Amino acid sequence: MDHRAILGRLSGAFSELPPQLAQAAKAVLDAPEEVAMHSMRRFAARFGIAPTTMVRLARFAGFDSYDDFRRPFQEALRGGGGFADRAEWLQGLSASGDIGAVISGMAEASLSNVETAFRNADAAVVAKAADALLGARRVYVVGIGGLQGLAAYFAYVTRMMLPDVRLASPAMASMVDELAGITARDVLVILSIEPYARETVRTAELAASRRSRVIAVTDSLASPIAKPASHLLIVPAASPQFFPSQTAVVAMLETLVAAVVSRGDRSLVARIEAVDRFREEQGIYWRSSRS
Structure with missing residues (x-):
């Protein structure tokens, strides 16, 4: 075993x-x-x-x-190789004073979280999650509390390549209205890190009860949203500060985006090109007067 x-x-x-x-x-x-x-x-x-x-x-x-x-x-x-160079670098940071020790602690936690997330990532699970997104009628993205910004980032990027992506935000402290139309043809991407928000757990369970596929990005196999998940992506969140680290969450979301692109067809690329061209035409991007 x-x-x-x-x-x-x-x-x-x-x-x-x-x-x-x-x-x-x-x-x-x-x-x-x-x-x-x-x-x-x-x-x-x-x-x-x-x-x-x-x-x-x-x-x-x-x-x-x-x-x-x-x-x-x-x-x-x-099978993971040695980390002597990294250890030497972190020790050097720690020796540079109080702020150096803070930076060293944050660097060590962030690097370890990302490294562990990628080392333990199951390529088959990532591929199935990407295929679920590609085949969805509609994609709902949920992140409550400190994860709302990351959910918005993921929704913003995936909206460039998928036809219907919705960032769900709880109205009146409930996600029920936001997910009223969710069906088995849809996918819910949901983020949750300990301490787990009650509304997040309820949302994952609601989507699963409607037979929607649930892509859960969370920090533990023991997370309460692991059970209703169709596709489970684990991201460590250890941190020396008072709030859990989100570094590995971002890395996993970007990996999922990359997987969607790599498994998509020409129509996906054409959609990205069309969105980017429309933004250019509308003057969304800043350009130097010399360009």
């Missing part, structure tokens, strides 16, 4: 696990690389879990011991 299979098993059973095992499973789902890098006791201490609970989790996953459980994660990490 490789590490992806282990994560899939833990994710699938997450809602049914007793509280202590659920806490341990969430730690593994959120930080699989740390399983590989740290001993059982250090990993358990890092997440406030009893070591015996980690042993129970390993047995639940089908392994005789925690070492056997850990081995697939170690093998996956070994």
Whole structure:
């Protein structure tokens, strides 16, 4: 069993696990690389879990011991190459004073999040999500709270190449009216990072109940929008600051855009060209007087 299979098993059973095992499973789902890098006791201490609970989790996953459980994660990490140059650079930043330490912490978190997101990305899932967007009658994009700006960015870009993209914004604190017309022919792209907004979860569940395909961009296999998702894209959001990092969210959204373009036909390119030409004709872009 490789590490992806282990994560899939833990994710699938997450809602049914007793509280202590659920806490341990969430730690593994959120930080699989740390399983590989740290001993059982250090990993358990890092997440406030009893070591015996980690042993129970390993047995639940089908392994005789925690070492056997850990081995697939170690093998996956070994395939990632070394990071000595990056580590040296980050140490140099940290040595340059208080602000240097802040920059170093942010750089390390951002690079690690993007790297982990791409390393763990399943190409087949990205391709199916892109195909769902290409085949949709209508695309709804939802991001609530701090994710609203990223949702607007994704809607703005995809509107250039897809015929009907709508940025859904909750009216009167509810998304029900925004999604009143959603059907099985439509796709919902929804963003959610812990702490998860109640309205976000409700929106994903509503779309799924209407048999719409749901592309969920979220930070954990244990996320409440993972279950209603048709296509699940995981993006780490660890940060030394008070608010979760959005760097990997942007990277994944841009990757999804690139996948749509790469799997689209000539009509998609023609649409992008037409939109760009119309903007030029309407004087949308600033041009130097010398150009």
